[in-house]
Amino acid sequence: MLYRLLALTIDQTILTPSGKITKETREAIQYAKSKGIHVTLVTGRSYAAARRVAKSLQIEEELITQHGAYIGRESDISYIRKLEEEMTFDIVTFLQNFNIQLRLADEKNAVMTKGKLPESILGKTVWQNDSRFMSGNQYVQNVGDYLAENRMSPCKIDAVFEQEREVADVKSALEGMFNEIHVIRSAPKRLEIVAQHVSKLNGLIRLSDKLGFKREQIVVIGSGLDDIPMLQWAGQGVAMGHASNEVKASANWITRSHQQNGVSYVVMEVFRKQQPIEFLERINIIQ
Template sequence: MIYRLLAMNIDGTILQSNGKLHKSVKEAVEYVQSKGVMVTLVTSRNFAFAKRMAKALKLQTMVIAHHGAFIASSSDQAIFVKRIDEQIVQDIIRFLETFSCHIRIVHEKYSVSNVPLKNSIVTRAVIDTNSFSTYHHQFVKNLGEYVEEEQIHPTHIEIDFPDQKVAKEVKIALQNMFYEIDLYLYDNQLIILPNGVSKLTGLLYFCEKQKISLNETVAIGSDIDDLDFIEAAGLGVAMGNAPIAVRKAADWVTRSNNEHGVSYMVREHFRKQQPISFLEKINSIKKSSI
């Protein structure tokens, strides 16, 4: 099988446990790109962070961020974006504020949270000195009032509960209240996404735009929310540090992120593959001789 696309998660995959990007990942990406293989990132992280990682890896393609709800190139121009309606956001927040939980509303340019602080509103900005981009994390005392005044139109909402039982109850309640959203529960964290959005749908959109079959894709991840696109890809790869469920679903398990798992996978699966341009030339010759 010829693989034309390598899709990778960020946390626990290309990043080590210390949050750093090892040079072996950069070398692996450079190697597959030299063979004409396209490389993209598929992440739950915000686009500003994903763009920074893409720049470090010298990627020229679109990146899939915000759990698949926001797809864009390094130019910041959204190629695909799906949001949660403002009124639904307001209704969800009013409901969530009746529980003890940490709520984070995520937009591609900023996020706002209800983390309690001494001051009513405190803003923290994370600045990328390489691209001069800023991503704001804002903490608000009364989140319900804030979203009503600002009319936030986010890509997704993240909620952390101190108790998994409560998290499950809230998930069921929200499912019965709103058909316009999809909900995913990972331990004590509940993720709210616009209906029909996931890392897999983001990857499918990317493949359609690039005219690449999903069967021609190598997908590598380490989190539970990577499971769907790992199962769907032509070659699904799990990091050695991935949960058991992800490793069982994968076609192949590489080493952990601290043991250069991405680099090892690339050497094992791409070293025998000829450059895409050469393969296309051979294929063209075969067709013309028929």
């Protein structure tokens, strides 16, 4: 199979648990690009935070961010889908009945609850880094009170719970109360809420359709529960070696873990025998 697009998730795939990008991963991305492969990032993070990672990897393609709610490159936005203002207020009002940290983000700004950060190192890294690159951050005591005076139409609502046992019930309740949303459980204590029909998979489909690539020509490398639909859909779905058994079961290739440079290993293996796209176009193998 001739592959044309490589899509990678950021957290626990491109980035190590400490938030670093290894030398081997950087070299692997450059190797894929040298073959003429389109490379993109697919993430729940904001565009500003994803762009920082992409710039470090010299990726200039459009990025799929906010779980597919925002797709674009610099000021060139090809797709954006936001939650409606009134519905956002109602969702936040409901969520504040629980002991949680809230964060609302659009393409440039974020509003979040004052207080302690998520407990895990990964949670702190994601929460801090995603907010760090927004042009405007507001820390408020009560997000609901803030929205009562300052209506907002975010791309995504993040909710990190104190008690894991509440998460499944809250997810079910939200899905029953609001038909116009998609609720993603991206971690045991974390829910991410976006507009209906917004997802990493739908974002990837939108981008691949725009580029004219078939699903069989797409390689996806991921590690999270919210990556499963992409791994199942892509021509080559690759799970990281440290991913959960559920994620691994959805993939048709399991690469090595972070410690074993899993991204580098699979990129080199997949594209090693593939001739550069420019050469294949020149000899009319592809148009």
